[in-house]
Amino acid sequence: SQTIHQWPATLVQPVGSPLSLECTVEGTSNPNLYWYRQAAGRGLQLLFYSVGIGQISSEVPQNLSASRPQDRQFILSSKKLLLSDSGFYLCAWTGQSNQPQHFGDGTRLSIL
Amino acid sequence: GENVEQHPSTLSVQEGDSAVIKCTYSDSASNYFPWYKQELGKRPQLIIDIRSNVGEKKDQRIAVTLNKTAKHFSLHITETQPEDSAVYFCAARYVDMRFGAGTRLTVKP
Numbered sequence: 001s002q003t004i005h006q007w008p009a010t011l012v013q014p015v016g017s018p019l020s021l022e023c024t025v026e027g028t029s030n031p032n033l034y035w036y037r038q039a040a041g042r043g044l045q046l047l048f049y050s051v052g053i054g055q056i057s058s059e060v061p062q063n064l065s066a067s068r069p070q071d072r073q074f075i076l077s078s079k080k081l082l083l084s085d086s087g088f089y090l091c092a093w094t095g096q097s098n099q100p101q102h103f104g105d106g107t108r109l110s111i112l
Numbered sequence: 113g114e115n116v117e118q119h120p121s122t123l124s125v126q127e128g129d130s131a132v133i134k135c136t137y138s139d140s141a142s143n144y145f146p147w148y149k150q151e152l153g154k155r156p157q158l159i160i161d162i163r164s165n166v167g168e169k170k171d172q173r174i175a176v177t178l179n180k181t182a183k184h185f186s187l188h189i190t191e192t193q194p195e196d197s198a199v200y201f202c203a204a205r206y207v208d209m210r211f212g213a214g215t216r217l218t219v220k221p
Contacts, residue, residue: 043213098144103155
């Protein structure tokens with residue numbers, strides 16, 4: 001069966017520090033991969049999605065970037081974090097167009 | 113791209129009553145419509161979905177209806193229980209998945 005791993009679960013970073021969140025999927029090949037951010041009490045904001053290795057679509061211009069170095073690996077990065085980057089970051093994967101997205105457990109990021 | 117609107121943003125019902133959440137979408141090419149439940153601090157979990165070739169689907173106390181002509185779909189929860197309290201998200205997908213803003217459902221015992 002397919003599983004999705006996301007780490008770390010929680011992260012506290014100072015303003016201006018770099019960021020790297022990793023997401024990996026097991027049990028499937030060529031998944032579509034997604035990064036979402038969720039502010040407290042708010043909806044899911046799509047940040048990036050990828051339909052294949054090296055293919056990244058950005059939804060919101062900001063100081064974050066994403067990379068997909070391997071088929072089942074999706075990385076969210078920042079060179080310099082801002083206070084506004086705080087939130088709950090969720091990675092998700094999906095297969096065919098009429099299949100559900102499956103979410104990782106999320107990373108709660110706090111910027112101090 | 114796809115735009116999904118969800119109403120209401122908050123919903124409070126008495127235990128045992130029904131709850132209905134409605135969503136509209138803009139891209140007529142969307143062919144898959146899932147509903148997710150998210151409890152506080154946890155990841156969204158799929159509770160029911162419907163594909164564009166079906167008008168209604170039911171799973172115990174939960175049902176979803178889809179009107180492709182009007183481009184709207186709804187979640188119906190009957191005989192609500194306190195453990196149904198959570199945030200519910202609708203979504204629509206053609207290439208990528210677009211989510212509604214969420215509905216915070218509170219079921220009062």
